[in-house]
Each structure stands twice: as structure tokens, then as C-alpha cells.
Amino acid sequence: MREVAFIKQNKEKWLSFEKAVFNNNFKNPDELASQYIQLVNDLAYAQTYYPKSKLVSYLNQLAAKAFQKIYKTKRQNTNRFIDFWKTEVPLVCYQxxxxxxxxxxxxxxxxxxxxxxxxxxxxxxxxxxxxxxxxxxxxxxxxxxxxxxxxxxxxxxxxxxxxxxxxxxxxxxxxxxxxxxxxxxxxxxxxxxxxxxxxxxxxxxxxxxxxxxxxxxxxxxxxxxxxxxxxxxxxxxxxxxxxxxxxxxxxxxxxxxxxxxxxxxxxxxxxxxxxxxxxxxxxxxxxxxxxxxxxxxxxxxxxxxxxxxxxxxxxxxxxxxxxxxxxxx
Known part of the structure; x- marks a missing residue:
């Protein structure tokens, strides 16, 4: 599939997912995990067929944000301060x-x-x-x-x-x-x-x-x-x-x-x-x-x-x- 067609096919899904991640607007964790897996599959596809495209960078950053949402266990929440300095700020600086x-x-x-x-x-x-x-x-x-x-x-x-x-x-x-x-x-x-x-x-x-x-x-x-x-x-x-x-x-x-x-x-x-x-x-x-x-x-x-x-x-x-x-x- 050509890159333009791939973007056109999935653009609305990515933008919707990005807004949901930013606003923490998910009804349940299963919904977030399901959409996250779809996103990572799209990222893998883009890395394979469009490795030099800016699309790879965009999906990579979006996947990183979603990863943080999914893998915040109760133990991690108690260490929110540490997670902020150890992971959150460095990811923002990278982005x-x-x-x-x-x-x-x-x-x-x-x-x-x-x-x-x-x-x-x-x-x-x-x-x-x-x-x-x-x-x-x-x-x-x-x-x-x-x-x-x-x-x-x-x-x-x-x-x-x-x-x-x-x-x-x-x-x-x-x-x-x-x-x-x-x-x-x-x-x-x-x-x-x-x-x-x-x-x-x-x-x-x-x-x-x-x-x-x-x-x-x-x-x-x-x-x-x-x-x-x-x-x-x-x-x-x-x-x-x-x-x-x-x-x-x-x-x-x-x-x-x-x-x-x-x-x-x-x-x-x-x-x-x-x-x-x-x-x-x-x-x-x-x-x-x-x-x-x-x-x-x-x-x-x-x-x-x-x-x-x-x-x-x-x-x-x-x-x-x-x-x-x-x-x-």
C-alpha cells in the first residue's frame, strides 16, 4: 500500500486515539489496550514499508505516550514523582x-x-x-x-x-x-x-x-x-x-x-x-x-x-x- 493511502485510511483513528490519550478519555483499560495494539501494528507496518517517513516518528511518539498510560500500575502510581523524572520528562525532551x-x-x-x-x-x-x-x-x-x-x-x-x-x-x-x-x-x-x-x-x-x-x-x-x-x-x-x-x-x-x-x-x-x-x-x-x-x-x-x-x-x-x-x- 502506498504511504498516502495508508495515512488516509488510518488518519482519523490515530487522531482520535491521540486525543483520547491526551485527555485520558477511555471507558476501560481493555479499550485502551486494544487500540494500543492496533497502533503498534501500524507502527511496525510503517517501519517496514516507510522507514524514512515522518509518519514513523509520529506513531513512535504516540505509542510511547500510550505505553505510559497502560503500564501505570498501582506501584508505579505511588512512585509518580520518580516516574516523572525517570521517564516522563526525558520522553517529552525527546519529542x-x-x-x-x-x-x-x-x-x-x-x-x-x-x-x-x-x-x-x-x-x-x-x-x-x-x-x-x-x-x-x-x-x-x-x-x-x-x-x-x-x-x-x-x-x-x-x-x-x-x-x-x-x-x-x-x-x-x-x-x-x-x-x-x-x-x-x-x-x-x-x-x-x-x-x-x-x-x-x-x-x-x-x-x-x-x-x-x-x-x-x-x-x-x-x-x-x-x-x-x-x-x-x-x-x-x-x-x-x-x-x-x-x-x-x-x-x-x-x-x-x-x-x-x-x-x-x-x-x-x-x-x-x-x-x-x-x-x-x-x-x-x-x-x-x-x-x-x-x-x-x-x-x-x-x-x-x-x-x-x-x-x-x-x-x-x-x-x-x-x-x-x-x-x-
Whole structure:
């Protein structure tokens, strides 16, 4: 059967099943299981005859969502918290991986604009960071401690204040996605320009390495988490602008639900970043290089693995189990 005919024959069934899964609208588990087996059979057929088609990806994602509904036993329900981090978020990140990749590209582009602007305009850094901050940083550099600003205040006070601020930025980046993603892009642009200017300032003053080994102890998780939060905001914006086969309202609900899951998943990393900034970064100037670099690489590796590698492993596992389900039945 030609792919077009196959899609035309089954399109309404797939869309109906997708809506039922999203709204949890099944009369009984047997009905869900029956339709799920039909879906997996369609997936197997598509993998055999149209292996390079986008249809395979669509059915694969739909099967993964349905799998979660079917195999939620009472024991799994009691471990809902664990299942959220272990399976649900990674599957969502896999499904929306293109948004995450695009957000990273935008992040680097905006940050580069900040660097270039600071390099070509002597007053640009002051206009972005403010005279007080620049003057204070110059004094710290002359005193031999470029990142002394992170030593001000108490440990716990810095931890709480920084964490609350980072949570606020992340939530704003997501919520402002409701304006078609424009609000999220504005938050990204503002923070990336500041980051690019900030790092160029230390480079220009000849203390780039000292700033990196201090700032990025907490910055690896902090900045990475903000990028993921901005990706959630773009997903929300795209759900409004491009509803696809759904009504705009249904698409918005799906985008909001997906975005909130991704947003919440970043909170533990934001807390860890706040803890590091409040309790560890202040000692960066007395740390050996291997320790500060080790912390940076470890934190960056953990969060990178969770959002960029682990989703592929979870998706692969779910796909293998889903493909075997009809035979077991």
C-alpha cells in the first residue's frame, strides 16, 4: 500500500486515539489496550514499508505516550514523582528535541552579539552592566580577586536570593512564551547580551581564565537550565502559532502542559546552581585548578546528559518494549 493511502485510511483513528490519550478519555483499560495494539501494528507496518517517513516518528511518539498510560500500575502510581523524572520528562525532551537544539543555537547567537558589541563599543559594557557594577569589578580585579562579588553576603542569604532570582527568570522565560514565543526570545536576548558583555569584560582586562574558573562553577547548571526553560517557552509559543491538526485551544493546552513539565524539571538544577554560587564559588580563588574545572565539567556533564543524551536512551527502551507488545499479547 502506498504511504498516502495508508495515512488516509488510518488518519482519523490515530487522531482520535491521540486525543483520547491526551485527555485520558477511555471507558476501560481493555479499550485502551486494544487500540494500543492496533497502533503498534501500524507502527511496525510503517517501519517496514516507510522507514524514512515522518509518519514513523509520529506513531513512535504516540505509542510511547500510550505505553505510559497502560503500564501505570498501582506501584508505579505511588512512585509518580520518580516516574516523572525517570521517564516522563526525558520522553517529552525527546519529542521536542528540535526546540532544545534551536534554543541552544539562538543562545549562542545572542551571546556572540553581546561579545561583538562589547568589543566594538567601549561604552557598551557600562550601558548593559551599569557603572556601579563595572567600577566594583575593576576594583576587584586590581585587588587580585576578579570574582570577589560572589563573596559578599552570607552563604545562606546568597543561596536563597540567587535561587529565587533564577527561578523568577526561568518562569518568566516560560510564561512570556504565551506571546507567540516573542517574550521568551526577549528574555533570552537580554540575558545573553549581558552574559556576552560580562565575559568579554573579563577577557579585555586579562582575567578571563580567573572569571571562568569561578563563575562557571555555578554558571554551567544555571545557564543550561535557563536555556531549557526558554525552550519550554518556545514550545508554548509554537503551540499557539502552529496548532497543526488540533484546535488552537487544544494545541495551547498541550503546549502548556508540556512546557510546565520541562520547566519544573529544571528546578532541581537551579537549586544546585544556587547552592554552588552561595557556598562554593566564593572559594574559587583558593581552589586548585583541577577542583574548579572538575566541578564545572561534572555539573555540565550531569545536566547535559539528562537533557541531551538520556532522552534517547529512554525513547529507545520504550520503542523496543512497544514493538514487542503485540507478540507478548
Amino acid at each position: 521536542y528535541k528540535k526546540f532544545i537544539y534551536i534554543t541552544f543555537i539562538i543562545f549562542f547567537a545572542f551571546t556572540f552579539i553581546g561579545v561583538i558589541s562589547a568589543a566594538n563599543d567601549g561604552e557598551f559594557i557600562r550601558s548593559i552592566l551599569g557603572d556601579n557594577y563595572v567600577n566594583m569589578s575593576l576594583e576587584n580585579i586590581e585587588a587580585g580577586d576578579p570574582v570577589a562579588v560572589y563573596k559578599s553576603g552570607s552563604n545562606w542569604g546568597s543561596f536563597i536570593g540567587i535561587t529565587v532570582n533564577n527561578l523568577r527568570v526561568g518562569i518568566m522565560a516560560f510564561v512570556l512564551g504565551v506571546f507567540g514565543g516573542v517574550g521568551t526570545l526577549y528574555v533570552m536576548f537580554k540575558n545573553c547580551i549581558m552574559l556576552g558583555s560580562f565575559q568579554y569584560f573579563f577577557y579585555e582586562k586579562g582575567v578571563f581564565w580567573e572569571s571562568v574558573r569561578g563563575i562557571w562553577i555555578h554558571g554551567s547548571m544555571e545557564i543550561f537550565a535557563i536555556i531549557i526553560e526558554c525552550a519550554a517557552g518556545l514550545i508554548l509559543g509554537a503551540s499557539i502559532l502552529f496548532p497543526g491538526t488540533h484546535s488552537r485551544y487544544t494545541s495551547f493546552k498541550m503546549g502548556a502542559k508540556t512546557g510546565v513539565k520541562i520547566l519544573i524539571s529544571t528546578f532541581p538544577f537551579t537549586f544546585v546552581a544556587g547552592f554552588l554560587e552561595g557556598y562554593v564559588t566564593r572559594y574559587s580563588n583558593v581552589m586548585p585548578n583541577w577542583l574548579s574545572v572538575g566541578i564545572i565539567l561534572t555539573t555540565l556533564g550531569i545536566i547535559s546528559y539528562y537533557y541531551l543524551v538520556y532522552p534517547f536512551k529512554v525513547q529507545k527502551t520504550i520503542t523496543q518494549i512497544s514493538t514487542l507488545t503485540p507478540t507478548i499479547a
